[in-house]
Structure formats: structure tokens, C-alpha cells
Amino acid sequence: MPLLEMRQVTRRFGALLALDNVSFSVRKSEIFGIAGPNGSGKSTLFNVITGIPFPPSEGEILLAGKPIHRLPPHQISRAGILRTFQKDAEFATLSARENVYASAVYCGRMTSTEAKEAADHALDDVSLKAERRAKAASDLSVFERKQLMIASAIAGRPKVLLLDEPAAGLTKPEVTGLSDLIFTVHRRGITVVLIEHVLPLLLNVSERLMILNHGAIIASGSPAEVVRNPEVVEAYLGKREARL
Numbered sequence: 093m094p095l096l097e098m099r100q101v102t103r104r105f106g107a108l109l110a111l112d113n114v115s116f117s118v119r120k121s122e123i124f125g126i127a128g129p130n131g132s133g134k135s136t137l138f139n140v141i142t143g144i145p146f147p148p149s150e151g152e153i154l155l156a157g158k159p160i161h162r163l164p165p166h167q168i169s170r171a172g173i174l175r176t177f178q179k180d181a182e183f184a185t186l187s188a189r190e191n192v193y194a195s196a197v198y199c200g201r202m203t204s205t206e207a208k209e210a211a212d213h214a215l216d217d218v219s220l221k222a223e224r225r226a227k228a229a230s231d232l233s234v235f236e237r238k239q240l241m242i243a244s245a246i247a248g249r250p251k252v253l254l255l256d257e258p259a260a261g262l263t264k265p266e267v268t269g270l271s272d273l274i275f276t277v278h279r280r281g282i283t284v285v286l287i288e289h290v291l292p293l294l295l296n297v298s299e300r301l302m303i304l305n306h307g308a309i310i311a312s313g314s315p316a317e318v319v320r321n322p323e324v325v326e327a328y329l330g331k332r333e334a335r336l
């Protein structure tokens with residue numbers, strides 16, 4: 093049975109079909125990549141899975157076989173789905189350690205002692221330097237904030253982690269560091285769904301890929317299959333360039 097499954101999901105905004113009859117499934121412990129041109133519906137997909145800020149207009153979403161698309165957002169996160177956002181979402185004035193602790197308490201539903209241990213363990217896993225952990229999140233570097241984002245996610249003990257363009261703002265060497273962080277999450281047994289425009293990262297970490305265009309799936313399969321698909325080349329480059 094798939095861990096996460098979407099069945100014929102549609103999301104409308106007035107006349108606009110942001111998601112058009114999308115069906116796919118993600119296996120347990122998989123790293124599943126999603127790409128597509130701007131406005132193709134990628135973030136809307138994460139929004140309807142988490143219910144924040146809206147559910148699907150039609151269709152079903154299941155976690156381990158149980159429907160979640162009618163649950164309120166806090167019950168979806170407690171069922172085991174956490175997401176990250178394109179913009180920084182940490183508590184800027186709390187320290188890195190306090191941020192991870194808060195995630196362990198709220199998302200992982202731990203006692204204070206358990207949450208402190210989980211926070212330290214998660215910060216060790218992402219190798220955030222000990223002397224940086226007491227700094228306010230807003231004082232951390234861009235890459236340190238990615239470490240914090242991943243540590244907070246791990247500490248919340250999700251079954252599925254949805255990562256929305258985590259490589260935004262990173263240099264090339266930092267993107268390599270981010271790949272290692274994603275593999276750290278994966279080693280924890282967490283299933284990862286990754287939206288990413290930085291294709292070297294997406295192709296490096298994803299076991300399977302799905303490409304969206306105008307809200308619909310235009311290709312899916314192994315990264316090697318998907319990048320050779322003519323429809324994908326055309327969606328990214330346009331018809332004329334795709335033929336060159």
C-alpha cells in the first residue's frame with residue numbers, strides 16, 4: 093500500500109484549474125521529486141495535502157490508506173505530514189535550539205524532557221555547530237537556516253516530509269550540503285516529497301520524479317526517463333527550442 097496517495101485531485105480558483113485531476117502515489121521511505129515550470133501547481137499540491145490554507149476542490153488524499161483530505165490542518169500534521177515553505181518559517185527571535193524544541197513539542201507531541209533530547213539529537217544530525225544553537229534564528233546564515241529547517245522537521249517525527257524548494261538561495265557547494273541533509277532525513281526512515289527548481293539536486297536525490305504543467309502530470313518515472321521525455325523538454329524550453 094502506498095504511504096501517500098492522491099486520487100483524481102482537482103483544485104480550482106474561480107475558472108483557473110491549478111490542479112487538474114492529479115493522481116499519484118508515494119511509497120514508504122521513498123524520495124519523490126516534483127518539478128514543473130512556474131505556476132504549474134506544485135505549491136498548490138502541497139497546500140491541498142496539508143490543508144493549509146485550503147483543501148482540494150475534488151478528489152481524495154490518503155495517508156497509509158486513510159483519507160485525510162477532510163481533516164483540519166492540525167490533524168493532518170499530527171497524522172504525520174509536515175511541510176517546509178519557500179520562505180523562512182522559523183520563529184525569528186527564538187534560538188535555533190528553541191525552534192527545534194518547539195517543533196518536537198508541537199508536531200512530535202513530546203514531553204519537555206523528550207523534546208529537549210530530540211532537539212539536540214536532530215541538531216547533531218544536521219551538524220549545526222554547537223556554538224550556533226543558542227543564536228536567534230534570524231542571526232543564522234542562509235545554509236544554517238536550512239539546517240535548522242531540516243532539524244525542526246526531523247524533531248517533529250513526520251512520516252512524510254514535504255520540502256518546497258529547499259535549495260532556494262543556496263550556492264553550488266551548499267546545494268551539495270543540502271543533498272546530504274535530505275539523505276539524513278531519509279536515513280531516519282522519513283518519506284520525502286521534494287519540489288525543486290534546482291535540477292541537479294532533484295536528479296541527484298529523487299528515486300522517482302513527476303513533472304507538472306498547467307496543473308496536470310505530463311511525465312513520471314525514473315529521473316533518467318523523465319529528463320528524456322519530449323513533453324518535459326518542451327514544457328521547459330518551449331516548442332521551438334525543444335526541436336533544435
Ligand SMILES: Nc1ncnc2c1ncn2[C@@H]1O[C@H](COP(=O)(O)OP(=O)(O)OP(=O)(O)O)[C@@H](O)[C@H]1O
Binds near residue numbers: 105108128129135137
Ligand atoms: N490562493 C490562490 N488564489 C488564486 N490563484 C492561485 C492561488 N494559489 C495559486 N494560484 C494559481 O494557481 C496556479 C498554480 O500556482 P502554484 O503556486 O501552485 O504554482 P507553482 O508551480 O508552485 O509555481 P512556482 O514554481 O512559481 O512556485 C497559478 O496560476 C497561481 O496563480
